[in-house]
Structure formats: structure tokens, C-alpha cells
Amino acid sequence: MRSENDLYKRIEHILCELLPDVPTAMYLAPSLSEKESLKLLSLSSAANPPDINYLMARAETLKSQQILHGDNHYCIVLRKNKAVMGLLWIGEKIPMSRCYLVGHLINVFYNQLNTLALSRIDPLTQLLNRQTFDDKVIEITTGEGFIAEREQQGVRHWYLALFDIDHFKVVNDNYGHVIGDEVLLLVAQQLKDNFRAEDFVFRYGGEEFAVLFQSHDSNETLRLLDRVRAVVANYVFPQVNHLTISIGFTLLDDICQVSELVHEADLALYHAKKHGRNRVVDFDELGIAGQAKAETDIELF
Numbered sequence: 001m002r003s004e005n006d007l008y009k010r011i012e013h014i015l016c017e018l019l020p021d022v023p024t025a026m027y028l029a030p031s032l033s034e035k036e037s038l039k040l041l042s043l044s045s046a047a048n049p050p051d052i053n054y055l056m057a058r059a060e061t062l063k064s065q066q067i068l069h070g071d072n073h074y075c076i077v078l079r080k081n082k083a084v085m086g087l088l089w090i091g092e093k094i095p096m097s098r099c100y101l102v103g104h105l106i107n108v109f110y111n112q113l114n115t116l117a118l119s120r121i122d123p124l125t126q127l128l129n130r131q132t133f134d135d136k137v138i139e140i141t142t143g144e145g146f147i148a149e150r151e152q153q154g155v156r157h158w159y160l161a162l163f164d165i166d167h168f169k170v171v172n173d174n175y176g177h178v179i180g181d182e183v184l185l186l187v188a189q190q191l192k193d194n195f196r197a198e199d200f201v202f203r204y205g206g207e208e209f210a211v212l213f214q215s216h217d218s219n220e221t222l223r224l225l226d227r228v229r230a231v232v233a234n235y236v237f238p239q240v241n242h243l244t245i246s247i248g249f250t251l252l253d254d255i256c257q258v259s260e261l262v263h264e265a266d267l268a269l270y271h272a273k274k275h276g277r278n279r280v281v282d283f284d285e286l287g288i289a290g291q292a293k294a295e296t297d298i299e300l301f
């Protein structure tokens, strides 16, 4: 199957072929999730971006229409249920037949993007699955992905955090796998609720989760992750009542291999487990001795 980037490039190609010299702007929800706001995917050279808020308001009002007619533009709307997932603004009047053709082709690619998005989801938790993880890290480190930038002051860096539920085996042993699955679902929900739409939350393994997110520095990251740790620790789970999570994190370095990166976060997580669980550990704080020690004991995971 093609990647999202291939499909985005195909959309741009179609617009160039079918609408040469016509100003266009294509907007999409990056992971096709209803929680996200639309981001600019492509803008033809001649165009200034249209007023996206105005277009969104019209698309939301005129729910049954796929093509919105303006005085000097068209706007093709991509929808999922009632949510607007994408907009193609065409900045001049073109023959209606061509507008329908473009709308049809854009929909074909949008459906392919949706199929791809579904293949990336873990069925139990609805988080991104392990298979998607490597692709996302590579997209982030190479800058190739359709990554939403946040308008905020200061340079922000990408971090990887690994989360592991403490003594999860005891939950399964004491309450059974159905309750165990419910716990996984609830922890996944808390992770989703405590990160931003532009962050990436994965089910990385059985009871292990991974999050790729941005922050200004390690101190801010530590504070953010500790808040998430506390949210889970204070949550009352049905039957199980309380449980905790351990977290290890590391900075994404663009020369790093994905496997090295995961190894670093894993070492930090290992350290958190080894030193009492229910805590957050920064890989950078481990030092060489910490790494060497953990590497010799790694079979504990």
C-alpha cells in the first residue's frame, strides 16, 4: 500500500494536471481524526491562502453540499460523518464538469487515506499501532511528514516517551483478561486526553505505550510526563481501583536510528521500574554507568 506522503503527492499532482494555472489550496486533517483542525497541505504558486475560517463556517452550515459555490471560487468539501476532514479551495470559476471531476478524484484519494489510517490503528485501544511507529519517527526526523506546527514561541524538540503499566500481570491474574483489557483501554484514553492532537500516541506492545511529542526542554518534558503519571495514579479504575505507570523518555536526535532511540527510552523506563516504579526517568540523566548497568540486565523486560 502507498504511504500517506505518496498519496499527498498524488493529490498535488492531480491538482497541477487538472487545474494548471488555477489558484488552489488543499487542507486536510493530518491523521484524518475528527479531533484535529485542518492544516494546509498544498497551495498553488499563484494563490494567497483563502480565509479558512470562513470556508469552514460555510462547510459546517451547508452540511449536505460537497461543492460550495462562491462569487469567484469553488470549495470542495471532504467529510467523515458530520465532521469536515478536508477542503479544496479553487480560486477561480472553472467549468462545472471539471470541478466535479476534481472532486471525484480528490475523494478517491481521501478514501485511500482513510483505508491507510484504519490499518494504522490498534483495534483494542484505537491508538496508533506498533507498525506505524517507525514510519512516524522517520517522518519526524527527516521532516517529511505532514506534521502540524504549533504557533508558539521558542524552539520545540521532539521527544519519545515509553509508558509501561506497573505489575499489570497481577491485574490479569487477579481480575481476568477482560478487566485487563478495560484497564488498557482506560490508560490509552488518559494518554490521548493528556497529549495534544498533533502528538502521536501508540500502543507499543501488550501493556506498553509510546508517545512522540514536542516540548521546549527536558525539564518541561519531565513536568508534563509527571503530570500524566499522576493523572493515572489518581484515577479510580473499575474493580482494580488504583494502579501506576512507569515512564522513560529521550530526546529525538535526527541522526539516531529508530532502534537506538527506543533502546534509550527503554533504558530510562527500565531504570524507573528498577527504582520503585510510578516515576519518570530521563535517559540523559542516566549517565554511562546507568546505561551499562541496564544493558546487562535487559532480559528483565
Ligand SMILES: Nc1nc2c(ncn2[C@@H]2O[C@H](COP(=O)(O)OP(=O)(O)OP(=O)(O)O)[C@@H](O)[C@H]2O)c(=O)[nH]1
Pocket (backbone or CB within 6 Å): 164, 165, 166, 167, 168, 169, 170, 172, 176, 177, 178, 179, 180, 181, 184, 205, 206, 207, 273, 277
Ligand atoms: N489483558 C491483557 N493483558 C495483556 C495484553 N498484552 C499483554 N498482556 C499481559 O501483560 C502482562 C505483562 O506482564 P509483565 O511483562 O510481567 O509486567 P508487569 O506485570 O506489568 O510488571 P512490571 O512491568 O515489571 O511492573 C502479561 O501478563 C501479559 O499477558 C492484552 O492485550 N490484554
